[in-house]
Amino acid sequence: MALLVLAGCGTQNSTTNGQASTTPANHTNTTATASSKTTSTSLKKQHIYLTVLPGGKLGSDGKKHDAFSPSNFTLVKGVPTTITIYNFDDMKHSVTNSKLGLNIQANPSKKDGKPGVTTVTFTPKQVGDFTWQCVDPCDTDNNGWAMSHTGYMKGTIHVVPNQKATQDISLTVMPGGKLGPDGKKHDAFLPANFTMQKGVPVKLTIYNYDDMKHSITSPKLNLNVQANPSKKDGKAGVTTVTFTPKQAGTFQWNCVDPCDTDNNGWAMSHSGYMMGNITVQ
Numbered sequence: 001m002a003l004l005v006l007a008g009c010g011t012q013n014s015t016t017n018g019q020a021s022t023t024p025a026n027h028t029n030t031t032a033t034a035s036s037k038t039t040s041t042s043l044k045k046q047h048i049y050l051t052v053l054p055g056g057k058l059g060s061d062g063k064k065h066d067a068f069s070p071s072n073f074t075l076v077k078g079v080p081t082t083i084t085i086y087n088f089d090d091m092k093h094s095v096t097n098s099k100l101g102l103n104i105q106a107n108p109s110k111k112d113g114k115p116g117v118t119t120v121t122f123t124p125k126q127v128g129d130f131t132w133q134c135v136d137p138c139d140t141d142n143n144g145w146a147m148s149h150t151g152y153m154k155g156t157i158h159v160v161p162n163q164k165a166t167q168d169i170s171l172t173v174m175p176g177g178k179l180g181p182d183g184k185k186h187d188a189f190l191p192a193n194f195t196m197q198k199g200v201p202v203k204l205t206i207y208n209y210d211d212m213k214h215s216i217t218s219p220k221l222n223l224n225v226q227a228n229p230s231k232k233d234g235k236a237g238v239t240t241v242t243f244t245p246k247q248a249g250t251f252q253w254n255c256v257d258p259c260d261t262d263n264n265g266w267a268m269s270h271s272g273y274m275m276g277n278i279t280v281q
Helices: none
Strands: 009-016 019-029 046-058 064-069 073-076 081-087 093-097 102-106 116-122 128-133 154-160 167-179 185-190 194-196 202-208 214-218 223-227 237-243 249-254 275-280
Touching: 046 073, 046 167, 046 194, 064 093, 073 167, 081 093, 081 102, 102 116, 167 194, 185 214, 202 214, 202 223, 223 237
Parallel strands: 019 223, 046 081, 073 154, 167 202, 194 275
Antiparallel strands: 009 019, 046 064, 081 116, 093 102, 093 128, 128 154, 167 185, 202 237, 214 223, 214 249, 249 275
16 A cells, blocks of 8 residues: 655645635645634544554655554643544554553454544543554564554654644545445545534644645635645655634535546545545534
8 A cells, every 4th residue: 555645745825714725836845834813712622533554654664664644643631532543454553652541442454445443532631742652563564663663653642731722633645545335446535524623723734645636625614735746655745734614514625636547536526535524513
């Protein structure tokens, strides 16, 4: 499974009514950030989305390894947090940190291209940086290399005070990775449906593992995030924008760039792949 994250794309950024709109200026790897007006609204609930990519991320040893995408993420002290893990591996994995009382066992995939989905809700009680690890045997083709290297099966959970809260939402683009009802594997955002809170700044990060660009475009939210393509197999590029949702509701988004071309663009017209819903509560 190819894994490419856009390590920041060169973009021209604008903010309209607190919403982010980004348009790529070129295909260089820079981080795109759209600034937004600050808000005093406190975060009441947070959603974190993680994707397990088996043998998908290029390591410093030149080999591709098992990895969580993302491996580093931010939580808010005292705020109930729902963590959802999409595991495309046929082995179970965990996010474990004893100081936070966290030990999430991610269910394995039972069919190629169909992830095992695990959802857990907990409330972090202390501020700080906490190292999590996968305690299950993994990356076995590489003698467990990923288990001892940050950014793969090990990472950092940042817990911050509520007065500094930003909703940390990460999406992963999997090229030809998700099984469809037609029996074929298609391009997909993981997740395609996600939730955020009105009035609290959102830091939206897209890890695009495809060699084609993709977008999250929702006119009603005035949102057009362009994620530039990967330039090296297994090396993730990252696109980040920050915005504040101003209205509650459920808003459809689409990828407006040609994608899933091997399947005549099937994913572009099917929810859960290159289109989905943003729920603002």
